[in-house]
Amino acid sequence: MVLEHFMVKKELTEAEIAESIPDLWQPLTQQQRELLAQNFTIQKYKKNETIYCEGETPENLMCLLNGKVKIYKDGVGGRSQIIRVIKDKEYFAYRAYFAEENFVTAAAAFEPCTMCLIPMPVIVQLIMENTELAMFFIKQLSKDLGISDERTVNLTQKHIRGRLAESLLFLKDTYGVEEDQCTLSIYLSREDLANLSNMTTSNAIRTLSNFAAEKLIIIDGRKIKLIDEEKLKKISKIG
Amino acid sequence: MVLEHFMVKKELTEAEIAESIPDLWQPLTQQQRELLAQNFTIQKYKKNETIYCEGETPENLMCLLNGKVKIYKDGVGGRSQIIRVIKDKEYFAYRAYFAEENFVTAAAAFEPCTMCLIPMPVIVQLIMENTELAMFFIKQLSKDLGISDERTVNLTQKHIRGRLAESLLFLKDTYGVEEDQCTLSIYLSREDLANLSNMTTSNAIRTLSNFAAEKLIIIDGRKIKLIDEEKLKKISKIG
DNA sequence: CCAAAACCATGTTATTAAGCACAAAGGTAC
DNA sequence: GTACCTTTGTGCTTAATAACATGGTTTTGG
Numbered sequence: 001m002v003l004e005h006f007m008v009k010k011e012l013t014e015a016e017i018a019e020s021i022p023d024l025w026q027p028l029t030q031q032q033r034e035l036l037a038q039n040f041t042i043q044k045y046k047k048n049e050t051i052y053c054e055g056e057t058p059e060n061l062m063c064l065l066n067g068k069v070k071i072y073k074d075g076v077g078g079r080s081q082i083i084r085v086i087k088d089k090e091y092f093a094y095r096a097y098f099a100e101e102n103f104v105t106a107a108a109a110f111e112p113c114t115m116c117l118i119p120m121p122v123i124v125q126l127i128m129e130n131t132e133l134a135m136f137f138i139k140q141l142s143k144d145l146g147i148s149d150e151r152t153v154n155l156t157q158k159h160i161r162g163r164l165a166e167s168l169l170f171l172k173d174t175y176g177v178e179e180d181q182c183t184l185s186i187y188l189s190r191e192d193l194a195n196l197s198n199m200t201t202s203n204a205i206r207t208l209s210n211f212a213a214e215k216l217i218i219i220d221g222r223k224i225k226l227i228d229e230e231k232l233k234k235i236s237k238i239g
Numbered sequence: 240m241v242l243e244h245f246m247v248k249k250e251l252t253e254a255e256i257a258e259s260i261p262d263l264w265q266p267l268t269q270q271q272r273e274l275l276a277q278n279f280t281i282q283k284y285k286k287n288e289t290i291y292c293e294g295e296t297p298e299n300l301m302c303l304l305n306g307k308v309k310i311y312k313d314g315v316g317g318r319s320q321i322i323r324v325i326k327d328k329e330y331f332a333y334r335a336y337f338a339e340e341n342f343v344t345a346a347a348a349f350e351p352c353t354m355c356l357i358p359m360p361v362i363v364q365l366i367m368e369n370t371e372l373a374m375f376f377i378k379q380l381s382k383d384l385g386i387s388d389e390r391t392v393n394l395t396q397k398h399i400r401g402r403l404a405e406s407l408l409f410l411k412d413t414y415g416v417e418e419d420q421c422t423l424s425i426y427l428s429r430e431d432l433a434n435l436s437n438m439t440t441s442n443a444i445r446t447l448s449n450f451a452a453e454k455l456i457i458i459d460g461r462k463i464k465l466i467d468e469e470k471l472k473k474i475s476k477i478g
Numbered sequence: 479c480c481a482a483a484a485c486c487a488t489g490t491t492a493t494t495a496a497g498c499a500c501a502a503a504g505g506t507a508c
Numbered sequence: 509g510t511a512c513c514t515t516t517g518t519g520c521t522t523a524a525t526a527a528c529a530t531g532g533t534t535t536t537g538g
Contacts, residue, residue, distance in 0.1 A: 073388065073389075073392045075392045075393075075395075075396035075397075075478075076396050076397060076401075076477065076478035077396075077478070079396055081391065081392045081395060081396065083388050083391065083392075095381045095384050095385060096381070096385065098377050098378055098380075098381035099378060099381035099382045099384075099385050100378070101382075101385060104385050104388060104389055105388060124374075127370070127373065127374070127377070128370045128374070129370075131366070131367045131368075131370070131373065134366065134370065134373035134374075134377065135363075135366070135367070135373075137377050138337050138366070138373065138376050138377055138380065139337055139338060139339070141337075141377065141380035141381060141384060142334045142335070142337035142338035142380060143338045143340075144384055145334055145338075145380060145383055145384045145387060146334060146335065146338050146340060146343050148384060148387040148388055148391065149312065149322050149343060149344060149387055150312075150343055151391060152320065152322065152387065152390060152391045152394060153312045153314045153320050153322075154314075155391060155394075155395050156314075156320060156394050156395055156437045157314035157315050157316075157318055157320065157437075158314075158315060159524075159525095160524080160525070162315075189484095189485070189486095190485075190486065190487095191485080198395045198396075199525080199526090200525080200526055200527080201485090201486090202487090202488090202525095202526080202527080202528090203525065203526075205485095205486060205487060205488085206487085206488080209487075209488085221486090221534080238315070239314075239315035239316070398494075398495090399494080399495070428514095428515070428516090429515075429516065429517095430515080438495075438496090439495075439496055439497080440515090440516090441495095441496075441497080441498090441517090441518090442495065442496075444515095444516060444517060444518090445517085445518085448517075448518090460504085460516090461515095
């Protein structure tokens, strides 16, 4: 599947760039900002399009400007596991470069996405020149590692209901809700929900139906309303 | 359980320090080395002693000089999960400080251990002054994050035999073997082996016995000899 | 619009792993 | 040495989850 991207090396104003990637931009000197602006590319992806694959060599840091992205890993027997999800203004695709590895995960767009790309060598040069930027990445990686360790335990020790409840709450935290304050803003397939919660698609469907029967949620196709969040938290906590 | 440590702020020679923590030492200027040497403490822990607990506030970077350490997390229902293990010359206990969190894991000594402690504020100061050191931590965190992501999928998707086989091979890779080239250098309880492989102690015992019956390993108490490593790799791979 | 494909739902069965009970072996303290 | 506690080993039972089968429903693409 070969797909065309809009690959735009457009002359964005510095103000536009600054707003897109404030965490990266703010610590930089004027000279460093110019270097960054010269190496700043915008790229768009369609819904469900693959962004990168396991085994590929990382080249660019990516920052999601808008849309929703999943980072996942294909495990044994065709089962896929969603490792984390990316939302607006989050950076990704840089870990493997820093570790001097190829990607161990893949990334795909849940929805149409716009992101900006910056070549990793430029990022490394900026880190070398700018201590504050280095600390930004150290902090980001440290947080992600903590989350990953936490996730390992949650996915392995909690039971199905606990894992699904946790995923629903996680999706609310990450992508938020619509105007009614309870409909999740992301509409996932049952399969993605299963891959996020480490279970088979059948079990995601079944457990979701059970939650609906227990009036914890209301489901309408892919639209999910969280009704009894307290109860969901309890289910998530006890596993 | 309150225990006394040997807390030695001894005047180690610079050569001794350089040998203990080469990755940290090598990039530093003479002035930075002096700062580090002034803030360098040696501490010893007994077998099975707790090094830090979940929820505590991190204060020091630790480098294991000799011994073996487990980083683990207590999950639901008293089950414990070993997240990673530390060997000679590896750094740990710094992630939470960088992330500005309390520890989300705990650490304990598998065996009698000696380590050195360096206050995290000193480390941060050195990182701010020394780009090469910053890159060292970025790389280390990036590698650990990749390992953690990999581990999440292995622990969730592989079956019991695959997970145990993987743990045995992992222990060989990490801590090595004795002179006979096949006896694992680390003698773990069945419970630790279970916690490393995400299974109950009963299942670790049972599966280990099965491996022995299949002549893949020889067990003699806690001593484990890997006999048919190829077969173990195959079991680990197919899950 | 229609056909094909993908997705959702539900029931049934099979497999896997956990839980429990108990006995034997090994270590440790006194 | 003896008593006690921890660890290891085994068998059996039960619970949890995956796998499979089938039918309905929605979405997609021409």
